[in-house]
Amino acid sequence: MDNVVCLDDLEPLARAKLSQMAYDYLAGGAEDEWTLRENRAAFQRIQLLPRVLVNVTKRNLATTVLGTPVSLPVLVAPMAFHGLYHAEGELATARGAASAGTLLVASTASNVTLEQIAAEVDAPKWFQLYVYRDRERTRDLVQRAAAAGYRALCVTVDTPLVGRRERDVRNRFHLPDGLTFANFADAVPEHSSGSALNAYVASLWEPSFSWGDLAWLRSLSPLPLVLKGVLHPEDAGLAVEHGVAGLIVSNHGGRQLDTVPAPITILPRIAEVVDGRAELLLDGGVRRGTDVLKALALGARAVLVGRPVLWGLAVGGAEGVRATLELLRAELALALALAGVTDVHAVPRSLIF
Numbered sequence: 019m020d021n022v023v024c025l026d027d028l029e030p031l032a033r034a035k036l037s038q039m040a041y042d043y044l045a046g047g048a049e050d051e052w053t054l055r056e057n058r059a060a061f062q063r064i065q066l067l068p069r070v071l072v073n074v075t076k077r078n079l080a081t082t083v084l085g086t087p088v089s090l091p092v093l094v095a096p097m098a099f100h101g102l103y104h105a106e107g108e109l110a111t112a113r114g115a116a117s118a119g120t121l122l123v124a125s126t127a128s129n130v131t132l133e134q135i136a137a138e139v140d141a142p143k144w145f146q147l148y149v150y151r152d153r154e155r156t157r158d159l160v161q162r163a164a165a166a167g168y169r170a171l172c173v174t175v176d177t178p179l180v181g182r183r184e185r186d187v188r189n190r191f192h193l194p195d196g197l198t199f200a201n202f203a204d205a206v207p208e209h210s211s212g213s214a215l216n217a218y219v220a221s222l223w224e225p226s227f228s229w230g231d232l233a234w235l236r237s238l239s240p241l242p243l244v245l246k247g248v249l250h251p252e253d254a255g256l257a258v259e260h261g262v263a264g265l266i267v268s269n270h271g272g273r274q275l276d277t278v279p280a281p282i283t284i285l286p287r288i289a290e291v292v293d294g295r296a297e298l299l300l301d302g303g304v305r306r307g308t309d310v311l312k313a314l315a316l317g318a319r320a321v322l323v324g325r326p327v328l329w330g331l332a333v334g335g336a337e338g339v340r341a342t343l344e345l346l347r348a349e350l351a352l353a354l355a356l357a358g359v360t361d362v363h364a365v366p367r368s369l370i371f
């Protein structure tokens with residue numbers, strides 16, 4: 019890891035360790051991957067206009083998300099199947115995130131159980147929920163997450179079906195022997211004509227889940243609800259009316275509907291609608307401290323980072339995850355200083371040119 023200077027340095031190192039199928043599942047997006055590229059391009063189009071002659075000797079990076087303290091405004095996005103990237107899978111990611119003082123959002127689709135992740139480190143975590151057609155199964159999952167001490171329920175709302183990720187179709191993506199959806203007994207079906215993940219999701223997830231079902235979901239546990247995958251400002255308004263505690267402005271890292279805008283582009287409009295009534299988070303294409311700064315300036319309380327964490331996991335296990343987050347921390351601390359800002363809670367909109 020000594021020659022890793024920025025997050026993008028990790029990707030080729032990770033790639034060299036992975037099968038084509040595992041690498042493509044991580045790297046890919048839906049269809050033409052326009053949104054995948056746009057997530058990066060959108061951050062790069064935004065220019066910062068810094069202030070000078072500010073005493074930046076001390077900067078505060080610590081904040082809270084839904085009341086939980088984090089040492090930097092960067093969380094680990096929920097991602098499926100960490101076992102594809104490291105033998106210790108989600109357990110290593112959990113240790114890495116905890117050692118960097120931030121939250122892991124554990125995916126429904128983990129290769130170890132949510133209880134094992136919770137037991138691995140005594141640090142706050144959130145649980146990401148995919149809603150299953152079988153209501154008892156969904157209820158059970160939510161109640162298990164609450165019992166295991168997860169602090170929030172992050173429901174992914176952009177995935178009634180899985181987007182068409184053509185790399186996975188071509189590779190006939192499937193879980194290698196020994197890896198399962200550990201939270202359940204079902205196996206991912208062997209599927210010879212395309213991605214086995216699509217077949218699993220189409221057979222088990224609930225594509226009819228809609229606004230009217232949120233009250234039921236909330237009744238299952240006392241956990242605050244976060245909706246992940248909101249892009250339309252009108253949906254942000256509806257989410258607030260339905261009493262959600264937080265929103266993650268996200269296009270699932272370009273893996274769902276292709277040709278949608280980058281979250282950072284739509285964030286200002288969503289911030290205007292939400293107007294402080296729910297906490298706003300963002301993910302998609304965050305690779306630099308300056309990206310985090312831009313998101314904060316445009317109304318996010320914190321961001322989540324996805325793929326780079328799995329690059330770090332593949333390269334160095336828990337230590338690699340920690341190192342990935344520490345690189346972002348160092349870049350953000352420097353960006354704050356160079357922009358003349360001393361606190362992540364006070365990043366002015368006027369920093370955006």
Ligand SMILES: Cc1cc2nc3c(=O)[nH]c(=O)nc-3n(C[C@H](O)[C@H](O)[C@H](O)COP(=O)(O)O)c2cc1C
Pocket residue numbers: 043044045057095096097098125126127146174246268269270271272273301302303304322323324325326
């Ligand atoms: C390999 C992989 C698996 C993912 N699995 C999930 C998942 O299980 N649940 C979910 O809500 N989002 C999932 N996502 C989306 C991430 O939570 C996040 O929205 C996205 O990766 C952020 O973009 P970035 O990778 O550019 O940082 C996954 C993303 C990747 C790359």
